[in-house]
Amino acid sequence: MTEIKLAGQSPWIVKSVRNNWVTIVIFVALLVALAIFVPTFYQPANLLNVARQSSIVGVVAIGMTFVILTGGIDLSVGSTLALSGVTMAMLINQGMVAGVAILIALLVGVGVGIINGFIVADLKIQPFIATLATMVAITGVALRVTSGGPQPFDNAGEIFNFLGSGNVLGLPGPFLVFLIVSVIAILALRYLAFGRYLYAIGGSPEAARLTGVPTRRTLFIAYAISGLAAALAGVMTASRLGVGAPTAGGLANLDAITAVVIGGTSLMGGIGGAVGTVFGALLLAVLSNLMNLLGISPFDQQTVKGAVIVLAVLLAMQATRKRTSGRRDKRNRSEKNSDPSSK
Amino acid sequence: MPRLEVRGLSKSFLGANALQDVSFKIMPGEVLALIGENGAGKSTLIRILSGAHRPDAGEVLIDGDKVDISGPRDAENLGIATVYQELSLFPELSVAENLVFGAFPGRGIIDWRAAKREAGEFLTSLDVEIDVTKRVRDLSIAEKQMLEIAKALYRRAQIVILDEPTAVLGGEDVDHLLALVQGLAKHGVSVIFVSHRLNEVFGLADNYVVLKDGRLTGTGPISQTNHDDLVSKMVGREFARSERAVNKTVGDVVLEVENLSVDGVLNSISLTVRAGEVLGIAGLRGAGRTELARAIYGVDPITAGVVRIKGLAVANGSPLKTIRAGLGLVPEERKTQGIFIAMSTAANIPMVKMLKRGLHTIHPAEERKLAETYKTKLSIKVTNLAAAVASLSGGNQQKVVLAKWLDAGVDVLILDEPTRGIDIGAKQEIYQLIRELCNQGLAIIVISSELPEVLALSNRILVLHHGDAVAELDGQTATEEQIMLHAVGGSRK
Incomplete structure (x- = not known):
């Protein structure tokens, strides 16, 4: 039974690589193709640029992963990102200390998440609709407090440099933030009971109810985490630009969902994780960088990106199906149906 | 001539015999009670007659002709309708829409006025009092079941199979349903009535068929049997x-x-x-x-x-x-x-x-x-x-x-x-x-x-x-x- 022992004892890093092999294979293949066809990609300045580009969507996507694991979705992350950037900019302009302003901006994100959690868990409104509503409403709030105008602020401080455009230890600050957030998320999903509950609620809601999983609390926390991550991305965006813009959210919600899904997390919930999301975000950044280097027009880039999403998800679905082959085991099902005692 | 006859029907799943050499017949206007424990083979039999399963051996005859039921469509064309407990109605459509569904009056464009009128007249002819404009989701379970039966008759079903129709009903609703079944039989429809409640069976059926472990363990006129006899045929063995x-x-x-x-x-x-x-x-x-x-x-x-x-x-x-x-x-x-x-x-x-x-x-x-x-x-x-x-x-x-x-x-x-x-x-x-x-x-x-x-x-x-x-x-x-x-x-x- 050595084989079993091996499977049981392989380090979990190896296991997560195995679970995300599709994303990783595409990613590595892309890197190899780049080395051959677009060597300029590997110039250090360009690599750092890619890392920086992946960061903001990456942070949002990591937060989104928690929500999607429960079988939900968070469309409000883009407007939360904008509101938190605006909040920070305006507080600083009123003379508040940077650290405190950032903290309050982050709490704004947590607040939006708690509202989402309330609508989903207590009012029992579908997550898509719930967060669509908060998306629209939060954008309204951001436009109201700024009267629609961008809020420039002085981003000369050390902390804004780190969160925005600066480098630390030779790496872009935002990328370090992305990495730190990713590590925390990966560890939380692996070592906290809360992480287990996310998978339980998303994969087997009925079993979760019957076993007494604290569904309500878990949903609240998941949406709060998504809001917090979006707010952090908002602070990072504003720090880089020196502006808190009510329209900064753009399509961050769709980009984040794309990264999560490319990373192999099922939109049905219960399957996936943060490791895949990290690679999903990197893959998206590499892809758009590559198309820039190749001089593909921004219009065509959209089309290519769409095709890549379909392809990646198709492959990820194949891998997932193999891994949980029994989940939709038709044989088991028909066996049960034809068993006359089930009638 | 029997309306429906099955001869030597057998079916097995993954080596387990669900049905073995079962034969019986049913005349026009007859109510046949199909009785058996959970797992006796009733469901398999019903599924064969409704086209969901193909038998491994045996044949089905309707009005004396050998027929091949290879799908639900065939069953419908042959005039066999099955009413399951999980009803097949569209909850968001009206009673009239459900009744005429798939057989809409009008050419190309549905004539809803005619549909409503026809539906109303049809239900009245069956002594079923349901408002045809009501949405099906607002009906009681009993009403839904009656509508389901009416729907089968609207499609000119001559053989109606009712799979434990009363299991989910209470007191008065059961009486209504049983009255409807009796009405059908009077109009010449053959009814196969699956029920666990023997009291109902005695009041309603003309003949009975008992299945046990996929085999036929008893059949005959209901008037010549009693509770204990049926139960022993259902169970049929002493447990070691x-x-x-x-x-x-x-x-x-x-x-x-x-x-x-x-x-x-x-x-x-x-x-x-x-x-x-x-x-x-x-x-x-x-x-x-x-x-x-x-x-x-x-x-x-x-x-x-x-x-x-x-x-x-x-x-x-x-x-x-x-x-x-x-x-x-x-x-x-x-x-x-x-x-x-x-x-x-x-x-x-x-x-x-x-x-x-x-x-x-x-x-x-x-x-x-x-x-x-x-x-x-x-x-x-x-x-x-x-x-x-x-x-x-x-x-x-x-x-x-x-x-x-x-x-x-x-x-x-x-x-x-x-x-x-x-x-x-x-x-x-x-x-x-x-x-x-x-x-x-x-x-x-x-x-x-x-x-x-x-x-x-x-x-x-x-x-x-x-x-x-x-x-x-x-x-x-x-x-x-x-x-x-x-x-x-x-x-x-």
């Missing part, structure tokens, strides 16, 4: 006493249920289970077995009554409260309710303990060790403990469910259909496990629709009928006939 093995040394009362009621489902049920004892709960579908388990466990709200575990009341608690009080439930639907199907075996096992003790962190190394322990202890056949539990067979999944509860520690364990869909080998292992747990002093409730299972495991057997506890039998001396007689309501005519 030697297969019964129960713990003789029982301890104190652990679980006490007093006058437990759930509106419309359970009527004032009381029971006790002692440490080291198995209480079997038997009853037919719709008798309230699963509902009783769920009410005790605290998932569904109860309207009256008390549940005490080791003397402490936990009534109307949440599942987590009852779990913390020492109760465990192995639910009926294993794949959706029992296990976390997308999670690994190793992750599944500690779930209940985590929740019960409110633990916040996970220790993967310990989880793996724990899984290894239970893999050996319960001989769970699994090659990779880190793979999704979905890849395990039904029996091994059920062992994972048991491992969850054993790991958490329980005083009372309720098992709802513990061996459904599980192969015979694994079944015996599960029985063995239940006996061991019992010997270790657990109080156990086993709910099962398989009477041999109930008899093999139980110290005492509680029989439910239509939400009432109608009898409590000694597990050592009870027979399948006795249980069935109480379960069909025969003990209180």
Whole structure:
């Protein structure tokens, strides 16, 4: 039974690589193709640029992963990102200390998440609709407090440099933030009971109810985490630009969902994780960088990106199906149906 | 000439005979009662007649002609309509729309006025009083069923199969439905009526057919039989006493249920289970077995009554409260309710303990060790403990469910259909496990629709009928006939 022992004892890093092999294979293949066809990609300045580009969507996507694991979705992350950037900019302009302003901006994100959690868990409104509503409403709030105008602020401080455009230890600050957030998320999903509950609620809601999983609390926390991550991305965006813009959210919600899904997390919930999301975000950044280097027009880039999403998800679905082959085991099902005692 | 005749019908699934050499016929205007235990082969027979299954051998004749029913469409064209319990109506459409669906009046563009008029006239001709403009979701279950039957007749069905139509109905609704069936027969429609309630059968049917383990064990005019005769044909064998093995040394009362009621489902049920004892709960579908388990466990709200575990009341608690009080439930639907199907075996096992003790962190190394322990202890056949539990067979999944509860520690364990869909080998292992747990002093409730299972495991057997506890039998001396007689309501005519 050595084989079993091996499977049981392989380090979990190896296991997560195995679970995300599709994303990783595409990613590595892309890197190899780049080395051959677009060597300029590997110039250090360009690599750092890619890392920086992946960061903001990456942070949002990591937060989104928690929500999607429960079988939900968070469309409000883009407007939360904008509101938190605006909040920070305006507080600083009123003379508040940077650290405190950032903290309050982050709490704004947590607040939006708690509202989402309330609508989903207590009012029992579908997550898509719930967060669509908060998306629209939060954008309204951001436009109201700024009267629609961008809020420039002085981003000369050390902390804004780190969160925005600066480098630390030779790496872009935002990328370090992305990495730190990713590590925390990966560890939380692996070592906290809360992480287990996310998978339980998303994969087997009925079993979760019957076993007494604290569904309500878990949903609240998941949406709060998504809001917090979006707010952090908002602070990072504003720090880089020196502006808190009510329209900064753009399509961050769709980009984040794309990264999560490319990373192999099922939109049905219960399957996936943060490791895949990290690679999903990197893959998206590499892809758009590559198309820039190749001089593909921004219009065509959209089309290519769409095709890549379909392809990646198709492959990820194949891998997932193999891994949980029994989940939709038709044989088991028909066996049960034809068993006359089930009638 | 018979309207429908089947000759030598046989069907097997994966080597198990679901139907063996069954023959019978039904005349125009006849009501034929189809009777049998759960698993006797009634469903298979119905599915063959409705085109869902192809028989392995035998033939079906309609009006003397051999026919081939290879799909639901064929069945409809041949005038065979089946009304299942899970109705096939569109809840968001109106009564009229449902009735004429697929046979719309008008050319290309539907003439809704004509549809409504036709629907109304048609229902009136059947003495069914339902407003045709009502949406189906707003109808009562009885009305839906009558509409379903009307829909079959609207499509000129000559043979109507009713699959336990009254199981979900109460008092007056049953009478309405039975009157409708009698009306159909008067109009020359042949009706195959599947029911567990023998009292109804005697009032309604002309002839009967009894199936047992896929074979025909009796047929004839209903006027020449009685309750006891039918029950013995349904059960048909004496259960070997030697297969019964129960713990003789029982301890104190652990679980006490007093006058437990759930509106419309359970009527004032009381029971006790002692440490080291198995209480079997038997009853037919719709008798309230699963509902009783769920009410005790605290998932569904109860309207009256008390549940005490080791003397402490936990009534109307949440599942987590009852779990913390020492109760465990192995639910009926294993794949959706029992296990976390997308999670690994190793992750599944500690779930209940985590929740019960409110633990916040996970220790993967310990989880793996724990899984290894239970893999050996319960001989769970699994090659990779880190793979999704979905890849395990039904029996091994059920062992994972048991491992969850054993790991958490329980005083009372309720098992709802513990061996459904599980192969015979694994079944015996599960029985063995239940006996061991019992010997270790657990109080156990086993709910099962398989009477041999109930008899093999139980110290005492509680029989439910239509939400009432109608009898409590000694597990050592009870027979399948006795249980069935109480379960069909025969003990209180």
